[in-house]
Amino acid sequence: MAVIPVALAGRSYEVRVGTNLLARVGEECGPLLRKHYVPVVTDGNVAQHWRDAVDAGLQAVGKEAEWLVLDPGEAAKSWRVLEGLMDWLLAQEVERGDHILALGGGVIGDLTGFAAAILKRGCGFIQLPTTLLAQVDSSVGGKTAINSRAGKNLIGAFHQPSLVLADLAALETLPEREMRAGYAEVAKYGVLGDADFFAWCEANGAAVLSGDSTAQEYAITKSVETKARIVAEDERETTGARALLNLGHTFGHALEAATGFSDRLLHGEAVALGMVLAARFSAGRGLMSAADAERVADHIGRVGLPASLAGLGLKCEGVDLVAHMLHDKKMDAGTLPFVLLRGIGAAFLDKSVALEDVAAFLDDELQRA
Ligand SMILES: NC(=O)c1ccc[n+]([C@@H]2O[C@H](COP(=O)([O-])OP(=O)(O)OC[C@H]3O[C@@H](n4cnc5c(N)ncnc54)[C@H](O)[C@@H]3O)[C@@H](O)[C@H]2O)c1
Ligand SMILES: [Zn+2]
Numbered sequence: 001m002a003v004i005p006v007a008l009a010g011r012s013y014e015v016r017v018g019t020n021l022l023a024r025v026g027e028e029c030g031p032l033l034r035k036h037y038v039p040v041v042t043d044g045n046v047a048q049h050w051r052d053a054v055d056a057g058l059q060a061v062g063k064e065a066e067w068l069v070l071d072p073g074e075a076a077k078s079w080r081v082l083e084g085l086m087d088w089l090l091a092q093e094v095e096r097g098d099h100i101l102a103l104g105g106g107v108i109g110d111l112t113g114f115a116a117a118i119l120k121r122g123c124g125f126i127q128l129p130t131t132l133l134a135q136v137d138s139s140v141g142g143k144t145a146i147n148s149r150a151g152k153n154l155i156g157a158f159h160q161p162s163l164v165l166a167d168l169a170a171l172e173t174l175p176e177r178e179m180r181a182g183y184a185e186v187a188k189y190g191v192l193g194d195a196d197f198f199a200w201c202e203a204n205g206a207a208v209l210s211g212d213s214t215a216q217e218y219a220i221t222k223s224v225e226t227k228a229r230i231v232a233e234d235e236r237e238t239t240g241a242r243a244l245l246n247l248g249h250t251f252g253h254a255l256e257a258a259t260g261f262s263d264r265l266l267h268g269e270a271v272a273l274g275m276v277l278a279a280r281f282s283a284g285r286g287l288m289s290a291a292d293a294e295r296v297a298d299h300i301g302r303v304g305l306p307a308s309l310a311g312l313g314l315k316c317e318g319v320d321l322v323a324h325m326l327h328d329k330k331m332d333a334g335t336l337p338f339v340l341l342r343g344i345g346a347a348f349l350d351k352s353v354a355l356e357d358v359a360a361f362l363d364d365e366l367q368r369a
Contacts, residue, residue, distance in 0.1 A: 002221040006140060006228040008235060011160045015140055015228065017220045019213055021167040022053045022128060025101070026061030028165055029126060032099045033063055039092050040065045041085065041112045042103040043072040046130050049173040054103060054128070065101075066092055070108070074261070077111050077146040077153075085115050099124035099162060105131035105178075106138035110153070113144030117159035127161045130170040132182025133268055136189075136223035139164045141231040141242075151327060152261070158236055166220055168213045179209055180304055181268025184248075184275070186219050187303075189226040191275055191296055192247045195345030197222050198299075205303045244347045247339040248275030250325055257324035258314050265312070272305035273312070281361050282341040292344050309365040318362030322355050 001018030021028055038058055042051070047069045058065050068088050070076045094100060102112035102125055109127050116125035127139035145156025171179065183205065190198030200218075201208075207215035227245065234241035252267070252274030259265040276297045283293035301307035314321075325336055337351045338358075 002217060004221060004224045004228055006160070007232045008160060013160060013162050013164070015164040015166060015224045017135070017166045017168070017217055017224065019168045019217075021165040022050055022103075022170060023057050024060075025054055025057035025128065025165065026059070026063055027057070029099070029101075029163060032124065032126060032162055033058075033061075034098060036063060037066050037092065038063050038099075038101060039068070039089060039094055040101040040103055041068045041070070041108055041115075043070050043076065043105075043108055045072045046104045046108070050103065050130060050170060053169075054101075070111075072107075074107055074147070076107050079146065079148075079155075082111065082115060082146055085111065086119065089115060089119050094119060094123055096120050096123045099126050101126050101128055102139075102161075103128040103130065104134070105129070106134045109134050109139050110143075110145050110156070113142070113159055113161065114146055114156055117144055117157040122159065124162045125159075127164040129164065129166055131174055132171060132179055132220075133185055134182075135166040135171075135220050136182065137185045137227065137245075139166070140224055140227050142235070166224070168216050168220075171216065172211065176209075177266065178268075181266040181272075183209055183219075183303060184268040184272035184300070184305055186223050187299060188245075188247055188271065188275060189223045191279070191341070191344055192244050192339070192347040193226060193345055194222070195343070197226075198296075198344050202295075202299050205299065209303060240349050243337065243349050244339055247341075247347050248272070248278050250274070250336065250338055251277040251281075251321075254321040254324040255309075255312065255314075257327065258316055258321060259312070265306070269306050272300045273307060273309065276300050276307050277309065277362075277365060278339060279341055280365070281338075281358070284361060285340070285357075288341045288343045288346075292341075295344065308368065309362070310368050314366065316366075318359035318366065321362050322359045325358075326355075 004015040102109045129135040129139035142160035145153035208219045248271045252270035255270040279293035279296040282288045283290045297307045338353045340350045
């Protein structure tokens, strides 16, 4: 098992990465669980595979789970579902010193984390991430949110978990497409800040995806270490350091919007292609070599993620994609900052990008054979 500390004044916590952590959940949580009954929030898909393990892991230390099983999908990050969740938590008599367990992907983690942030002005929660995306990204760093009609993740709070248990066993039941989508965020950590780790991904990405647990533990540990370092430096995204984690996300957001935030393009798939676009755009501006930009595109394509904008078959123009970007919450006083690359492992925040340049670049990419 690997243990990665997330160092935050007064609110430090551990991310533990290893096999069969869910089956030992009671032991791993130890004194964080104060009462006999432990509230666990999950979704139907995750419950089907992992409810018994968590029940047994709690029973082993004399505790009992109280389950709230929600419908799977992004729609759970809504006022309606949040209201039901809050009522349920209040009925369970959860108090400020208690911990709620969030068992699932980023949807369950974001929703439950936000509920924990506002229940009685803040109670504890523990992340039990079961998707690769949640294990390397959403469960760490304390961003919690629900969606609104105006956009994704616009209503939320910073609220750090007390512990994160990333169980590699959970990945065994994750659909292959979800696994690949999560892998995009793993490769992202290499591309944004660690050229050696990107080279490792080139050599070992296939092993991560095919279920090699040694490769998975390394990939998750490296990813979480990078995220933990950046979050410790800039918890609330005020200095710009944390914004680097958005590499590929501004382009990606436009692609998600253009495909209606649907199954046509999962978030991770959009980020993968967004990262390729950020690299090619950077190369076009002379910031990085075209060869390095194509190295990013090659790796993304090789692991089965989308690496070509033309390949998406969108019926739109560059300006339409830019319009989607402008609806993104990351607007800062009227300018749209882009995370660009000075090379693999050398991301930086550029606030001076002209949107006409982006639109023209996207028009070329939409045509590119
Ligand atoms: N808070 C953050 O910092 C942050 C960062 C990135 C993404 N997010 C959010 O995360 C969400 C996406 O998370 P996600 O990709 O994990 O999606 P998700 O939670 O919807 O999970 C994807 C699918 O996999 C299923 N599933 C989960 N674990 C499984 C398992 N072990 N076996 C079988 N099926 C399983 C789920 O039921 C769901 O159908 C988005 O809402 C996004 O906004 C948040
Ligand atoms: Zn992401």
